[in-house]
Structure formats: C-alpha cells, structure tokens
Amino acid sequence: MHIVAPAQASMNLANVQVPLLESYLQSPQVHIAASSNPALRGGYFVNVEESRATEVAELLDTIKRERADMLAFAAAVAEADELLRQNATGFDLTPLYPKLPAALNGLVELAYDTSNQASVHLIEPLLYHSKAFDRHRQSVQLSLDDGVERPFILSTPRLPSPDVLDLQIPFDHPGLDELMKARIEGTTAAHLHEALELDGDQAAQLDRLLAPEPSLAPDRHIENGGRIRYFGHACLVLQSPEAAVVVDPFISTDNRHGDRYTLDDLPDHIDLALITHGHQDHIVLETLLQLRARTDAVVVPRSSRGNLCDPSIGLYLKSMGFTVIEVDDFDEVPLPGGARVVATPFLGEHSDLDIRSKSTYFVQLAGLSAFIGADSSGIDPVLYQYIRSHLGGVDKAFLGMECDGAPLTWLYQGLLTRPVTKKMSDSRKLSGSNAEQAAAIMTELGAGEAYVYAMGEESWQGHVMATTYTSDTFQIQQIEEFLTWCEAHEVHAEHLFNKREWRW
Known part of the structure; x- marks a missing residue:
C-alpha cells in the first residue's frame, strides 16, 4: 500500500x-x-x-x-x-x-x-x-508460479523477463476482472485478448499461461454447518452454506503440491474480504486483484484522516475498483444466514505510530464465534474484558505472535520527516503478542481454543515476509511457552502451518 x-x-x-x-x-x-x-x-x-x-x-x-x-x-x-x-x-x-x-x-x-x-x-x-x-506507474506482470522464491518485494524492482507477460495497464483495468473470472466461469482466449487490449505477441504469450479447464476444487463449497479453513499466514476462509468470508487474503497460486489451500479452494462467491491492517503481508494486492471480480465488498478499518503514517485503506482500494466498507471499532456488518462481522480494537504492532487503520474482528457464523486477532497485542488485557462483555464469549481465537518484529525504520523509514536514532527505532518494534500477552487475551476472552498463525513460515510467502525461524528463535520459543500455558489451562491450542480445516 x-x-x-x-x-x-x-x-x-x-x-x-x-x-x-x-x-x-x-x-x-x-x-x-x-x-x-x-x-x-x-x-x-x-x-x-x-x-x-x-x-x-x-x-x-x-x-x-x-x-x-x-x-x-x-x-x-x-x-x-x-x-x-x-x-x-x-x-x-x-x-x-x-x-x-x-x-x-x-x-x-x-x-x-x-x-x-x-x-x-x-x-x-x-x-x-x-x-x-499517476496511474501510469501501475502495471501488471503475469507468469506461472514455479515455486521459486521471488526477490523481496520491498527492495527489488521487477524487470522484464522472457517468461513474464508485462501489461502496462492500471490496477482498475476491467480486463483483469475478465481474466480472473475465467478461473470460475471459463472463457475464450479471444475474449481475454480483447479485454486486456493485447497485441499479437502479448496474446501469444498469454495463451501459454492459460489452461484448457479451470482447476477448481470440488469441495470449495459446503451444504450444511460451518467451516473454517486456514490458507497460511493470517488468511482464513469462514464459510456457511449461505455466506463466505476471507480474512487477509494472501493465497498460494501454486496448486501442484497438495500441502496447502490455493485459489482453487476458494468459494466462487465471497461476501466479504476482511482486512485487519495495512502491512504488506495482510493487504496483498497480488491476491486481492484476483478476488475482486468474485467479492461483494472489502471491509477495512477506517484511518485517522490526513495522517502521513496512516493512509486510508479505503481510498487505496476504491482507487482500484473495489467496493469498500469502512468500519470503526464495534461497527457491525451483517452476512446472509444470520451471520455477522463486528470490528474490534487492535492494539500495538505499529511501532507506536498514531495509526488507526487497524482492526481485529469478531465473526459469528453458523453458530460459532471466532476472534480474528491478527497481529494485535495483549499489552492491555482489560480491552479484551470489554470485548467479551460487549460481544459475548469466543469459541476459537486466532492470534499472531510475531513478538520480536522489525524495528520502526524497517517499514516506516520513508515516511519519517525527522530522523530517529537506531536505539529509538530498535525499541519500537512491529511486534504482536508474546506468550504472556497471548495468555492474557485468552483468559479475558474466555476462548476455549487458540490457534497461532505461522507468521510467514510457509514456503510461498518469502518474497513478502522474508522471515527465517528455527527452534531457537525467540518467537518460536514464545509460541511453545504459550502452547504449554494453554495445555495447563485446558485450552486446546495449535501452531498452524500450511493448511488446516475445522468443521461443525
């Protein structure tokens, strides 16, 4: 963003x-x-x-x-x-x-x-x-996902390549929706050539990227009850027969392995895509553009208006043709079948900058309540008392525990008009909950199940996350400490990785 x-x-x-x-x-x-x-x-x-x-x-x-x-x-x-x-x-x-x-x-x-x-x-x-x-800055590259990690997105420009189709079109170009709808509906190559305004060479290159049939998963919809699927990192898909919600869509396009859910596993129609905050691993334009044609609206937290470090996620997405619903804390968005999404406060993780465009979510669907915690911190556990008293208990809580994040200047250096010392920057981390804070969240929410995101450990996220963990890494140790706490307090808990499904 x-x-x-x-x-x-x-x-x-x-x-x-x-x-x-x-x-x-x-x-x-x-x-x-x-x-x-x-x-x-x-x-x-x-x-x-x-x-x-x-x-x-x-x-x-x-x-x-x-x-x-x-x-x-x-x-x-x-x-x-x-x-x-x-x-x-x-x-x-x-x-x-x-x-x-x-x-x-x-x-x-x-x-x-x-x-x-x-x-x-x-x-x-x-x-x-x-x-x-200037929309002329915008362009799109199309290529096959070969599973090889791409260069880090914040540091390396994308140069032309023989196996990449470069399209000098803006992100709101209607031809992109026609291309992405073909995953669900099928189409003709001639229609795509016209929709994307391709010349002869470009048309031939696009044809090499197309498959003769969509590769949709047969179980991408459900007929009864409810389902949550974990698609990696902080991405969840919550479904009932009547409704579908995607949270922080960051989805693998490599469907050759079977060890992950991919775009093939998404429902054909998405009622809401929820964005928790504006960091590059939670609002992933590469995925969002592929979902725009099948998504009714994107729910985003409202910004503080006019603050340099807090750009409006709503304006950003509207400029690219998305239908947007902006929410403040405790605003409610209804879903078909009596389900609902409620925006809830998000503490921390933004290097103490005055950033308001961040939200956790409380989702009630098919008789189950889930707290979508993203990278929020438990620095003030009393907040979660208020959330519980306002909305009721939580069945499943999903938490990020990147508790030793990057320093302030790693992401926000370009926006700082006054320099900060390295010591100051290092003290202001992009950090979520540690073990103690995550335990406090669970205690106050009264949740019976806890699930910790993989935080970029999945193989297809390196070009965005660029994280490397071992068993000795502080974050992993904190997750293990939290899982031990959960076991001692009879809370079912897991550290997620790649894919997971819950049905009820």
Whole structure:
C-alpha cells in the first residue's frame, strides 16, 4: 500500500527506492552478495544480477524524469514539516500557508493538537486527483508460479523477463476482472485478448499461461454447518452454506503440491474480504486483484484522516475498483444466514505510530464465534474484558505472535520527516503478542481454543515476509511457552502451518 497510496508512494520513492537503486549502481556486487546471505534476508538490497545494471540505471533515470512530480511532493512534505518545526510555536498558523511549497497548495491543512504540537494534515481524497498520483506507474506482470522464491518485494524492482507477460495497464483495468473470472466461469482466449487490449505477441504469450479447464476444487463449497479453513499466514476462509468470508487474503497460486489451500479452494462467491491492517503481508494486492471480480465488498478499518503514517485503506482500494466498507471499532456488518462481522480494537504492532487503520474482528457464523486477532497485542488485557462483555464469549481465537518484529525504520523509514536514532527505532518494534500477552487475551476472552498463525513460515510467502525461524528463535520459543500455558489451562491450542480445516 505504501508504494501506491499517493503521499506514501511519493515519500518511499524519494527516501527509500531512489537511494536504494543509487546504492546498487555504486556497488552491485555488495547488493548481490547480501541478497544471497540468509542472515540478511529481508534487508534492503537489490537482488538483480550485475549484467542487468544498465537496466537498473535506465529505470532510475525514468523515475527521476517521469516521476518528478512525486519526488517534488515528497520534498514539499519535508519542507513543510521543517517550516512548522521552525515557526509553529503555539501562535496562529495562518501566516504559514503562503510559505508552503506549491506542491502542497490545496492539499493540506496545518493544525495543532491539544499538546500544542503542530502537524501537516493531508486532504487525502484530493491526493488521488493530484500530480502525486499517476496511474501510469501501475502495471501488471503475469507468469506461472514455479515455486521459486521471488526477490523481496520491498527492495527489488521487477524487470522484464522472457517468461513474464508485462501489461502496462492500471490496477482498475476491467480486463483483469475478465481474466480472473475465467478461473470460475471459463472463457475464450479471444475474449481475454480483447479485454486486456493485447497485441499479437502479448496474446501469444498469454495463451501459454492459460489452461484448457479451470482447476477448481470440488469441495470449495459446503451444504450444511460451518467451516473454517486456514490458507497460511493470517488468511482464513469462514464459510456457511449461505455466506463466505476471507480474512487477509494472501493465497498460494501454486496448486501442484497438495500441502496447502490455493485459489482453487476458494468459494466462487465471497461476501466479504476482511482486512485487519495495512502491512504488506495482510493487504496483498497480488491476491486481492484476483478476488475482486468474485467479492461483494472489502471491509477495512477506517484511518485517522490526513495522517502521513496512516493512509486510508479505503481510498487505496476504491482507487482500484473495489467496493469498500469502512468500519470503526464495534461497527457491525451483517452476512446472509444470520451471520455477522463486528470490528474490534487492535492494539500495538505499529511501532507506536498514531495509526488507526487497524482492526481485529469478531465473526459469528453458523453458530460459532471466532476472534480474528491478527497481529494485535495483549499489552492491555482489560480491552479484551470489554470485548467479551460487549460481544459475548469466543469459541476459537486466532492470534499472531510475531513478538520480536522489525524495528520502526524497517517499514516506516520513508515516511519519517525527522530522523530517529537506531536505539529509538530498535525499541519500537512491529511486534504482536508474546506468550504472556497471548495468555492474557485468552483468559479475558474466555476462548476455549487458540490457534497461532505461522507468521510467514510457509514456503510461498518469502518474497513478502522474508522471515527465517528455527527452534531457537525467540518467537518460536514464545509460541511453545504459550502452547504449554494453554495445555495447563485446558485450552486446546495449535501452531498452524500450511493448511488446516475445522468443521461443525
């Protein structure tokens, strides 16, 4: 999301991506060596062979030439922040408006909070109609999933390849929906060629990527009761005969193995896709675009409006043609068959930044209640007392326990207008619950079953997660400690991996 949403894309382009490409061009060998070092997995190194350095240089030149407006916007945000730092001393801010950089005119408001700290508030809907947002940046690559881990998405650009079909189309292009509907309905190659506006060479390349028949799983629907399927990481599919809900869709497309659920196992129609928060492993555009045509609406937590570190997930998805329902804490969304989804508060995991666009969910379906905890933390267990008193008990709780996450600057460096020390950054982790906090959540919710996400251990998620765990890793030790606690307190608990199904 942070490389598509206008302000955040501009900041990351200027402060992360351009410097990263410049660094690579200075020393390609250093980046290549680091990219192959398991200890540096997930680091900001460009994983492109040196023989293609000229292409990287051309990409960098194109960015500086064609994305000058975005780079100017990022510079303007930094300039405005410095303007406030020097001049916003508690007095009237009106005289500062004429001094704002031209790139921000009409797009921001200056304001104090109740602690007399001044900040720049973005008028975010207008940014999607400004020079900071350009759909020509968007493109789609189509290829077969060969199971080989792709380079880390936050560090390595995707260059053209003979076995990849590059489509210079925006993410809201209707031809993408026609392509993805073919998984369910079937179609003709000629129709897809026309829908995607392909030339002869592109059409021939697409044909090599198509199968003669959809490979849908025969048990993708149910006729009675309820079912939950775990699709890996934090992705769950909850179903009844009348309704289907997908949570944080991040789904393998490699259907050759049988050790995972894939796109083939999804129901043909999805009532709601729930997004818990905006991190790249929970709002996965690659999967979402493949679900858009079969999904009624995407439920997202409402942002705080105008906060640079808290872009609107709703605006982001609406810009790409999704139907969106924005929710605040304890808003309810009904489902067919008397089921419902209730948004519940999400604590922590965002490096103490003022980010409101995060939500856990309470789902009641086919007589069962599930708490979808994502990466929320149990730092204040009393919150979960309130959730239980408001909504009732929980049968199954799903929790993330990435309790020693990446530091603040790993994900948010590009958005910081004022530098932080390494010590400060390291103290503010992207961390979910540890064993003690997870136990507190279970105690207060009164849940009888606990399931811990695999947190990126599945083989198909490395290009997004870039995590490596062993039995000695702190996170794994904390999960084991939590499982031991659950056993002692007669709570059924499991550490999930790859796939799991529950029926009732």
